[in-house]
Amino acid sequence: KNEVEQSPQNLTAQEGEFITINCSYSVGISALHWLQQHPGGGIVSLFMLSSGKKKHGRLIATINIQEKHSSLHITASHPRDSAVYICAVFFTGNQFYFGTGTSLTVIP
Amino acid sequence: DGGITQSPKYLFRKEGQNVTLSCEQNLNHDAMYWYRQDPGQGLRLIYYSQIVNDFQKGDIAEGYSVSREKKESFPLTVTSAQKNPTAFYLCASTLQGSGEQYFGPGTRLTVT
Numbered sequence: 001k002n003e004v005e006q007s008p009q010n011l012t013a014q015e016g017e018f019i020t021i022n023c024s025y026s027v028g029i030s031a032l033h034w035l036q037q038h039p040g041g042g043i044v045s046l047f048m049l050s051s052g053k054k055k056h057g058r059l060i061a062t063i064n065i066q067e068k069h070s071s072l073h074i075t076a077s078h079p080r081d082s083a084v085y086i087c088a089v090f091f092t093g094n095q096f097y098f099g100t101g102t103s104l105t106v107i108p
Numbered sequence: 109d110g111g112i113t114q115s116p117k118y119l120f121r122k123e124g125q126n127v128t129l130s131c132e133q134n135l136n137h138d139a140m141y142w143y144r145q146d147p148g149q150g151l152r153l154i155y156y157s158q159i160v161n162d163f164q165k166g167d168i169a170e171g172y173s174v175s176r177e178k179k180e181s182f183p184l185t186v187t188s189a190q191k192n193p194t195a196f197y198l199c200a201s202t203l204q205g206s207g208e209q210y211f212g213p214g215t216r217l218t219v220t
Contacts, residue, residue: 004150031207041145041196043211050207086150090207096141098150 003027006087006099013106019074021102023087026068034061034072035086037101043086046072077106110135112212114199119217121193129184129215131199138204140182144168145196145214154197157182158204186217193219 005024013019023032034046047054047061049070054061058077063070074081087099112133121127133140139158143151153166157176171190176182182201186193199212 033209035211041198041214041216043198043214045209045211048208088151088209090209095153095156096151096209098143098152100148100150 003097004087004089004099006102008102009100010103011105013077013104015078015106015108017077017106019077019081019104019106021072021085021087021104023070023072023099024068025070025087025089025097027091029089029091031090032063032070033088033090033096034070035088037084037086039083046085074104077104079106079108082106112199112201112210114197114212114215116215117213119215121217121219123219124188125219126188127186127193127217127219129186129197129199129217131182131184131212132180133182133199133201133210133212134180135201135203135210136179137201137210138179139202140176141200141202141209142166142172142174142182142184143198143200145198151198154184186219193217 003026007022031050037043049063058075060073082105084101084103086101088096115130141156142154152168155174157163173185196216198214200209202209
């Protein structure tokens with residue numbers, strides 16, 4: 001069983017649409033990350049959350065610790081947002097577990 | 109600039125050959141990790157190391173070996189015992205206990 005579940009697996013949106021990607025996890029965690037992976041493979045960290053909400057530009061990440069759920073929102077989506085978005089959780093003991101990713105395509 | 113470097117970006121090998129993937133970081137991070145990424149699957153942990161001269165097996169360590177002789181370096185050897193070595197390999201590091209992980213650009217290994 002994967003400790004981290006993401007949905008949807010694939011998402012296609014028109015430019016300008018509001019996008020939500022969801023992540024659920026099964027055990028208590030120290031922190032949750034949202035990562036972005038572009039074609040070519042490099043991964044960058046977008047957010048690290050342990051509670052509440054964070055905003056960076058058009059990206060917003062929220063986490064509900066009691067419900068073990070996090071969402072990544074993209075407002076006014078743009079074709080350059082097309083990428084794979086990965087949820088990762090950090091447990092004590094310095095180990096991370098990763099969701100399978102959400103492949104986002106934003107069409108002009 | 110601080111960061112993680114992996115080389116080479118693309119690597120091709122014949123079946124039966126061992127191959128070593130390089131990972132170097134100048135972030136002064138204590139912990140380093142190797143992950144494997146296959147289509148449709150999340151990143152899976154191969155090995156990790158929290159301090160020099162110490163490392164632990166991850167979920168899919170069979171057919172791989174690592175060393176951690178220096179804090180900055182954590183090379184991964186894909187041995188001929190690995191049944192399906194073709195994959196994208198990512199190295200990462202964290203400052204001990206910080207929970208913030210930095211990734212290298214990855215190496216795409218193709219074995220034929």
